[in-house]
Amino acid sequence: MDAENDSVFLNGSSLVEVDVFSNLQDINLTADGSLVLRCLICVVYSVVCAAGLMGNLLVLFFTRVRQERKKSRVNFFVLNLAVTDLQFVLTLPFWAVDTALDFSWPFGDAMCKIVLSVTVMNMYASVFFLTAMSVTRYWSVASALNNSAVRKSCSAKWVCAIIWTLATLATAPTPIFSTVTNVTGEKLCLLRFPGGQYWLAVYHIQKILVGFVVPMCIVSISYIMLLRFIQNRSMRTSNPRRRSQVTKSVTIVVLSFFLCWMPNQAITLWSVLVKLNVANWDRAYYVVHTYVFPVTVCLAHTNSCLNPIIYCLMRKDFRNKLRALVRRG
Template structure:
């Protein structure tokens, strides 16, 4: 969906693709946002759980089944959280040729509720489920993880100071450290990219609930800073593959092998094309002479 939002941002948030595409693109974007943050939260919880239960031998088949069920549950919850966006996202005509793609609660949709209050409630759900609650869970997991690591170091230094660790244990410790570091970088990149956008959204929610007065600062932030926060939030989707390739050795090796294959394929194509060109450009006399010699 990034190309659609790129066009929308370049056109000063004017939507040229129609109402149906507005619903589809905005719903898919919102669902991907929820799924991304839910998967990052699950990764943090799994990281902590796998570390504290590292001494217990579990069945790989059971772990795979749990991962599949957890992934399916995350997608179902993301779909349910996206339903209000799918129902109420629409286009609004602002001039003869310009339309905006946004979430709008009309008076006919709510009998006893102010549409602005409903919009504020929806944006509150988005901030809480898409940012605040995952941030709290991830922070708690990493604090518990840090406490566990520090306690194990203290126990290891007092009890096993005279014994050397086996190479297998050292390798497992290095592998866990690399995975923990990669998960931390991915999680931090997500929250850094989404924090400005979620902060401005929360500011708007407070204004809709009359908890904070509308000010010129908010108008300037929405007019000038909000497009930048949207670009930064969407840039996270492009940043994750780069981070995975730069952090993990397996991804770097796979990327290197892929680039080598592509370069070899391109080299073979150019070689065949150049060979065919030389044959076409060869003078007829040389072909006849070669034929006479063979005869």
């Protein structure tokens, strides 16, 4: 197969590239992924699916009860974050089977489009909700530190509606251009653009910028400004310790997202440079995409399932309710 038939396989919200070049034999490596690595990833997907399903359902239940008792914008964002991550958890069995079959897609073209769309939308929605949570925390603490009255702001429901709309628009190319295609006798779930590598590179760039760089910049600015407020002014609130704990928990969620997604985004950027002929396709590129990139996909997927759980486990009331539930069981 020559370079004209290069394709890209989308494993969830990340891109696992299946680049087959005429000089593949010069790489002196097998084209098949490691069986041990694929089995390990399948096990991780199964564990994360079980933990994510149970954890996100508990988060939905406890957060919903808390939201009914006390209205909170952050809690409403956590509720939506749990919903989108729960949807993503349900796609993991498909990716586990796909990985076990060495990325051979057995579920047909319709499921290829559906599963890819859900996973990509989850990636965008998750980071958008994390960004909204960070900005909301800054606004809340800054208002308290300034001893200002509650100012009119956009309703949390409207913010969530905007986030879901943006995530849907960002995901739009996925169901349009994803398809199941025979490549060297294997049925692969591919994202194929009519313009070839150029539009594929644009798709990658959108993922890097919209799904990672821009949101992380907003989050970083929010937290830098928040730290400046805390350092320069005294906390004028009846429960400063509580507010500090909530801020800490949101910070941990954001940092976990950054650390889990950074390797995947870095390799994706390398892929963009290769497609734009800025970097060379060589042995190092092949080895990284064959053996390292699947691990970064697994790491990113794990984070996407566990965001609400990490956030809620930092909260004492959630831990107390969880202990009570376990004791009753």
